[in-house]
Amino acid sequence: RFEDAWRTFMKNNPLPATHGRICYHPCEGGCSRVHVDDGVSIHSIERFLGDMAIEQNWHMPAPKIETGKKVLVIGAGPSGLTAAYHLRLQGHTVEIREAAPIAGGMMQFGIPAYRLPREVLAAEIARIESMGISITLNHRVEDLMAEKQEGQFDAVYLAIGAHIGKQVDIPARDAGKVLDAVSFLRETGMGEKPVLGRRVAVYGGGNTAMDAARTVKRMGVDEAMIIYRRDRDHMPAHSFEADEAEAEGVNIHWLRTIQDIEGSDFNVEIMEIGDDGRPRPTGRYETLAVDSLILALGQDVERGMLDRVPGLEFDRWGSLTVDENMMTGCEGLFAGGDMVPSDRTATIAVGHGKKAARCMGEWLQGKAVREGAAARENVKHLVDYDGLHLWYRTQADRQHEDALSPEQRNDFREVVHGLTEAQVRFEASRCFSCGNCFECDGCFGACPEGAITKLGKGEGYQVNHDLCTGCLACYNQCPCHAIEMQAVQQEVSLPAMAVRMEVR
Ligand SMILES: Cc1cc2nc3c(=O)[nH]c(=O)nc-3n(C[C@H](O)[C@H](O)[C@H](O)COP(=O)(O)OP(=O)(O)OC[C@H]3O[C@@H](n4cnc5c(N)ncnc54)[C@H](O)[C@@H]3O)c2cc1C
Known part of the structure; x- marks a missing residue:
């Protein structure tokens, strides 16, 4: 289900082919599999899906609603592009203004092509544009407040990076x-x-x-x-x-x-x-x-344009400070990426763009922005390695990407190649699916009472609590710890991604 996988990824990040190449993938160090052999090669799966989406020309659907709100995004680096993407998905009208002749920010003008081929980046940016987001190139914003007013924008996301x-x-x-x-x-x-x-x-x-x-x-x-x-x-x-x-x-x-x-x-x-x-x-x-x-x-962050904006504050390193909802000291002006205090990576910049878009969405609707609204919403049921019930051991060594030999690296051809489809399938199968039911049917087989019914592929299981004796057989064998036992009597039918048994 490659396309489904890609669409799942796209809920968070509109640049999978790019990120599969340049992200420093700290997630892999946090993968439970490091306690057994080596973390899942998440970035190479991401890259594979991203490349397949470009090849197959997969696109995002148009937003279901048009809110009539207008947002100006300044800077078409990873942070601005991501904020624009998420704001557009929410149904807002989004315009990006970019000083350079090509969009992409440091992904275009910093990271060399031997790590990120430009046609990959261009394809992912074109997909973002095709959602109805306009990018005006060669347009350096000098007077932010005037542009906001002239364009009658309801909010602004500022992501001009740090280029000095x-x-x-x-x-x-x-x-x-x-x-x-x-x-x-x-x-x-x-x-x-x-x-x-x-x-x-x-x-x-x-x-x-x-x-x-x-x-x-x-x-x-x-x-x-x-x-x-x-x-x-x-x-x-x-x-x-x-x-x-x-x-x-x-x-x-x-x-x-x-x-x-x-x-x-x-x-x-x-x-x-x-x-x-x-x-x-x-x-x-x-x-x-x-x-x-x-x-x-x-x-350093270029301050020229910012000095004329009321209410902005900077830390002692010259980065623009924002609150926990990515809003600056100027109401309605949000900011993220390299220009705000944090680690400077494309991944953080994308994360800021996503978080800011969610906070801006709430602000635009006149709601009080929930603190850290963005971060927690995708986390359903987090289980770490100690929480798994791994009663089996698998010998499944991590698949490594091919690369040009050092002698071949004398031009700007891409150095690291992606995994093959077979390798990607294998790599994905190394995942322990921590906390997420993958329908192995172990609980169904283990239940001595016949209390568990399979609902069909992708639908998970139903528990008959009248038959369940709370013996824990299903819970103890569940390798990914997708089952929780609770002393409550209630009939439940839950989807595969969050099965929870409740027992007397
Ligand atoms: C050489 C190099 C290699 C890197 N390698 C990696 C890596 O492998 N992995 C990784 O995760 N990170 C890497 N980074 C860091 C990463 O590129 C940045 O953290 C990221 O690009 C920051 O994103 P941003 O959107 O905040 O800013 P930027 O990418 O800098 O984009 C800001 C955009 O705003 C535009 N702009 C500036 N002023 C104005 C204005 N007044 N009006 C309109 N537009 C304006 C700029 O032209 C630019 O396009 C690297 C950085 C460099 C320099």
């Missing part, structure tokens, strides 16, 4: 080219080829630094290196990203800070990690030969 590359003051004489990583990735993403020289250093240890260095390497320079002040254990990048960069030939100089630059000579100080986990200087130096420097030291 942080700078650092390094004494330099005759230094070669210095540029920031986001501008560099943007230029190369647009097909430009900045002149960099033979030896290029990227300064920083985050994910952006890894992508910048891997991109530099693909541009055919003699030496792509990273200079970073901490060690591998203390870097902000995920370790698989450093592994991939190194496998592709990027040379990482750990525990180094740039002190000064004279021409191509970079004087770097060797650092060490103190007991507090922070890097500290050692007074020892070495010289690295570098022609161009790319700064990947993080990004």
